[in-house]
Amino acid sequence: MSEVLVLVDHADGAVKKPTLELLAIAKRLGEPSAVFIGGADKADAVADAVKGYGAEKVYVVDDAEIKGFLVAPKAEVLQQIAAQASPAAILISSNAEGKEIAGRLAVKLESGLITDAVDVQAGPETTQSVFAGSYTVKAKVTQGTPVITVKPNAATPEEGAGAGAVEQFSATISESAKKAQIVASQPRESSGRPELTEAAIVVSGGRGTGGDFAPIENLADALGGAVGASRAAVDSGWLPHTYQVGQTGKVVSPQLYIAAGISGAIQHRAGMQTSKTIVAVNKDEEAPIFELVDFGVVGDLHTVLPAATEQVTARKG
Amino acid sequence: MKIVVCVKYVPDASADQKFESDLTVDRAAVPGLLSELDEYAVEQSLQIKEKSENPDDVEVVALSIGPAEAADAVRKALQMGADSGILVSDDSIAGSDALATSKVLAAAVQKVGDADLVVCGMASTDGGMSVVPAMLAERLDLPQVTLGSVVEFQGDQFRIKRDGDVATEIIGATAPLVLSVTDQSGEARYPSFKGIMAAKKKPLDTWSLGDVGVDAGEVGLSAAWTSVESADARPPRTQGEIVTDEGGSGANALVEFLASKKFI
Numbered sequence: 107m108s109e110v111l112v113l114v115d116h117a118d119g120a121v122k123k124p125t126l127e128l129l130a131i132a133k134r135l136g137e138p139s140a141v142f143i144g145g146a147d148k149a150d151a152v153a154d155a156v157k158g159y160g161a162e163k164v165y166v167v168d169d170a171e172i173k174g175f176l177v178a179p180k181a182e183v184l185q186q187i188a189a190q191a192s193p194a195a196i197l198i199s200s201n202a203e204g205k206e207i208a209g210r211l212a213v214k215l216e217s218g219l220i221t222d223a224v225d226v227q228a229g230p231e232t233t234q235s236v237f238a239g240s241y242t243v244k245a246k247v248t249q250g251t252p253v254i255t256v257k258p259n260a261a262t263p264e265e266g267a268g269a270g271a272v273e274q275f276s277a278t279i280s281e282s283a284k285k286a287q288i289v290a291s292q293p294r295e296s297s298g299r300p301e302l303t304e305a306a307i308v309v310s311g312g313r314g315t316g317g318d319f320a321p322i323e324n325l326a327d328a329l330g331g332a333v334g335a336s337r338a339a340v341d342s343g344w345l346p347h348t349y350q351v352g353q354t355g356k357v358v359s360p361q362l363y364i365a366a367g368i369s370g371a372i373q374h375r376a377g378m379q380t381s382k383t384i385v386a387v388n389k390d391e392e393a394p395i396f397e398l399v400d401f402g403v404v405g406d407l408h409t410v411l412p413a414a415t416e417q418v419t420a421r422k423g
Numbered sequence: 424m425k426i427v428v429c430v431k432y433v434p435d436a437s438a439d440q441k442f443e444s445d446l447t448v449d450r451a452a453v454p455g456l457l458s459e460l461d462e463y464a465v466e467q468s469l470q471i472k473e474k475s476e477n478p479d480d481v482e483v484v485a486l487s488i489g490p491a492e493a494a495d496a497v498r499k500a501l502q503m504g505a506d507s508g509i510l511v512s513d514d515s516i517a518g519s520d521a522l523a524t525s526k527v528l529a530a531a532v533q534k535v536g537d538a539d540l541v542v543c544g545m546a547s548t549d550g551g552m553s554v555v556p557a558m559l560a561e562r563l564d565l566p567q568v569t570l571g572s573v574v575e576f577q578g579d580q581f582r583i584k585r586d587g588d589v590a591t592e593i594i595g596a597t598a599p600l601v602l603s604v605t606d607q608s609g610e611a612r613y614p615s616f617k618g619i620m621a622a623k624k625k626p627l628d629t630w631s632l633g634d635v636g637v638d639a640g641e642v643g644l645s646a647a648w649t650s651v652e653s654a655d656a657r658p659p660r661t662q663g664e665i666v667t668d669e670g671g672s673g674a675n676a677l678v679e680f681l682a683s684k685k686f687i
Contacts, residue, residue, distance in 0.1 A: 117589060176594065177557065178567070201588070202553070202570055209554030210561040212522060218648030219522065221552045231652065236551075237440045242655050249648035286566035286596040289582065293590045301588065307686065329686065347572070347586055347607050353436070353548070354460065354606045362686050372436065383684055384660070385677065391667070398660045401680040405668025413674030414681075421678070421687050 108194035109163065110136040111187060113180070113207065114156060115199040119148025121155040123304050126263035128197045128256055129159045131226045136194040138268060139163040141187060143180055146170070149272070157270025159263055165275045177203055178283035181210035186277050188215060188251055195230050195247075200255035201303070208255045217250025224260050224359065224380070238353070238372060239379030258304045259359050294348070300332045302349065307331030307362045310351050310378070313338040314367020314388060314407055319345065321411035322366055328418040334358065334378075336368045352377035366407040370395025387411065424481045424598075427532050428468040428542040429559075430461040430500050432493035433549040440549070446651040447518045447644060448549060450490070457496035460544035462503070462611035467574050467604045468542045469504045469612070474576075482506050484535055488516060488527050494627060501622035502614030508627040509535065511635060518644025521550070525558035527642060530635040532563060539579065543603040545570055556603040566596040572607040 110132040115122045125140075132138035140156040142149060142164060149166040156164055165187055172179035184196060184207065196211065198204040200222050212219035225233040230252055234243045247254070302308065307329045311322035313336065326333045334351040335344065351358055353376040363381035368374060370386070370393055378384070379398065386395045391404040403410055434440055434453035441449040457465075465485065472481040485500035485508040487493050497508035511531050519527070532538050541563070546553040560567035571583030571594075579598040584591065586607070614622070632639055640646060666676045681687050 176567070178560070181561070205553050206557035206567070206569065209521070209525075209552075209557035212554075212648075213525070213558050213561040216648075218520070219552075219554065220649055221554060235657070236654075238436075240440070240657055241442065242657050243446075244652040244654075245649050246652060247648060248650050282564055282566075286568050286594060286600065288592050289595040290593040291590045292592075294588070329681075347605075348588060353551075354545070362681075362684070379660075383686075385680070387673070387677070391665070396665055397662055399665070400660075400663035401677070402663070402665040403668055403673040403677050404665060405673040409671075410668050410673045410677065413671055414677045417674065417678040418681070418687055421682065 108136040109139040109191045111184065111191065111193045111196045112138055112140050113184065113198045113204070114140050114142045114152060115201070115204065116142070116144060116152060119144060119151055121152055122199070123263065124199045124258040125156070126159045127258065127261040128199065129156060129161060130261040130264040131256060132197055133160050133264065134226070134228050135230050137162045139165060139191065139193070141165045141167065141184065143167045143169050143183055153270055153272050157268050158265060160266050160268040161270055162268040164270055164272045166272055167275050167277055172279055172284065174288045175284045176286055176288065177206040177210060178286070179279045180207050181214060182279055182283050183277040184211050185214045187275060193251060195252040195254060198253070198255045200257045204255050208253050212253045215250050215253065217253050218247035219253045220245055220247060221255045223254055223256045226254060226256060226260070230254065235380050238376035257359065297333070299326065302332045302334055302356050303358055305332035306360050308334050308351070308358050308360045309364045309366065310334035310336065310368060311339055311366050312336035312368030315339065315344070317342065317344045318408070321407055321415070325364070325411050325415045325418070328415045328422070336374050365395050366411060368395055369393045370398065424475060424539045425535070425537050426468045426471060426481065426483045426540045426542060427486050427535055427538045428464050428483060428500065428505065429528060430465065430485050430487045430496045431458045431547045432456070432487060432489045432496035433458040433547055436548045442654040445644065446654050455492055455495065457499040458544060458548045460546055460548055460606060463604050463606055463608050464542045464544040465500045465503050465505060466611040467608055471540070471574065471576065484509060486528065486531055486535070487511070488524060490517070497627055498622060499614065501625045501627065502618045503612055504618060507625055509630060510627070511630045511632070513632040513639070515632060515639035515643045518647060519642045520647040520649055521552050521554050521558060522648055523642040523646060525555050525562055527632070527635060527637055528555065529559055529562035530637050531630065534630070534635050539598045541565070541601045543601065545603055545605045556601055560601040563601065566600045568594050568596050568600055569603040571602065571604045574602065574604060574608065
């Protein structure tokens with residue numbers, strides 16, 4: 107069986123959940139090989155983590171020389187590993203960085219590229235959700251090595267040990283790949299909540315919060331979910347843009363999406379329409395968001411949410 | 424300084440979008456316009472021109488690929504203040520994927536020549552892959568400085584602020600480079616009456632594929648490196664139960680619903 111390369115998405119050696127999902131998908135297509143580009147001191151921990159989810163091989167690329175140079179060097183690394191391994195496919199997380207790496211890689215490999223897959227089956231045949239979630243498209247790559255970026259929650263991580271054979275890979279990075287760099291970085295304060303695009307539960311607030319997000323945050327915390335916001339709430343300056351769910355923000359597809367005080371404009375729907383279960387709380391019974399919901403409450407979020415939060419906390423005891 | 428700003432003519436996102444029988448986007452069914460997200464790219468290009476030491480020495484060229492109607496998108500950029508426009512239009516381009524699109528764009532940028540900046544929006548409002556800026560940088564062998572919410576420059580040194588998921592970063596590079604900006608970079612200006620009148624006199628050239636030196640066999644649906652097997656309308660969501668809150672009944676019903684779905 108051919109190798110299937112999975113680029114490990116990690117925060118300083120902590121492997122992110124979507125990478126484990128990619129390994130589960132890779133098993134359907136061939137033999138999963140993880141590619142870790144990062145600090146040499148983190149390699150053992152990363153190799154252990156991906157091995158536990160089926161990685162047969164782990165390519166370790168020390169990033170000492172390329173750290174801070176963004177995506178161009180990573181595309182070169184993948185190109186060089188692909189030249190050696192002739193993989194059946196290359197899977198990358200569908201976030202901003204992952205898509206840029208994939209774009210450059212597809213040009214280098216002269217290969218077809220599919221982004222934002224919500225499912226990948228043998229073939230590989232991908233499923234994408236397009237036009238604000240109103241169409242489902244199935245597609246295949248017809249040229250070269252399929253380069254596919256996959257959205258979070260597209261598969262369930264599968265535990266099960268792979269061989270996890272570590273191969274130190276030394277890549278040759280061109281000078282022109284090192285021309286754009288991070289000159290300063292201010293880490294975002296951790297909210298302690300799950301990442302918005304990866305969370306199983308998302309509670310979002312909109313204009314109806316009036317700027318008071320405490321009811322939203324408290325319910326999210328009681329449910330163990332992430333906090334999101336509509337464009338109206340972000341444009342009002344109530345929360346930073348990184349919280350925005352919608353066409354120009356994050357596109358989420360959690361198990362449960364709760365929209366509170368959000369009317370449901372097309373721009374917002376585009377970011378949450380494919381959620382498994384949708385719940386809305388809104389004072390306006392005419393709000394278009396109610397057309398989408400599995401369950402809706404016509405009422406004031408400032409009374410409904412705190413009362414619900416109290417009951418959820420009590421039940422979880 | 425020469426700035427090439429890439430603008431896409433897209434179907435209006437507020438209209439119902441459909442596929443044609445060959446599984447390409449039905450671009451005739453829906454009125455088109457300049458992609459909203461590319462207006463931010465035009466705006467930042469104009470601001471760079473206005474903030475530079477000699478604005479008169481800075482030329483902003485709006486570049487688009489598309490059918491003849493895509494000239495509307497270029498014209499909108501001219502009305503906003505771009506100095507000249509180019510539309511690469513050729514029947515064989517229809518159905519091109521992002522790889523072919525970036526190839527034609529790169530060839531057009533090279534024909535324009537001596538571009539110090541290639542500016543793009545963060546994504547198109549139709550395809551929405553967000554990969555063309557990275558592909559352009561790869562093809563043109565230029566540094567990419569993408570997804571900026573703030574753009575600053577001094578001479579040929581550019582810096583952007585990018586609000587990432589885990590950190591806010593400042594990214595720097597020396598021109599020539601590929602720059603992309605988000606919808607957080609600042610409201611795009613509306614064309615003024617004066618701008619609309621002035622645009623009528625600005626040059627708007629149409630180039631064929633041959634003009635930019637790309638072979639027709641390398642673009643279009645038949646040359647795409649991906650194939651769409653099926654495109655099905657998602658079944659509309661059926662509306663579930665809606666209750667009206669009266670004295671706490673809403674919260675009770677909500678919690679019962681969440682418990683019934685095993686979320687608690």
